[in-house]
Amino acid sequence: MKLLLLTLAALLLLSQLTPGSTRKCWNRHGKCRQKCFRKERVYVFCTNNKMCCVKPKYQPKHLPWKA
Numbered sequence: 001m002k003l004l005l006l007t008l009a010a011l012l013l014l015s016q017l018t019p020g021s022t023r024k025c026w027n028r029h030g031k032c033r034q035k036c037f038r039k040e041r042v043y044v045f046c047t048n049n050k051m052c053c054v055k056p057k058y059q060p061k062h063l064p065w066k067a
Helices: 002-016
Strands: 030-033 041-045 051-054
Touching: none
Parallel strands: none
Antiparallel strands: 030 051, 041 051
């Protein structure tokens, strides 16, 4: 029983340490990464000098009549 509790405690601690987790950006619709995926675009840069990769449907539309 003690071994089971020790195993569960270790798994719980390891689940909290997720490697490669990315920070959110652009109103929590984008993610800060070194390289964007194929269907993502860079709109702004994050504070950690990475690109904020955002899917095109979450980016603001460019209005042709405004400069």
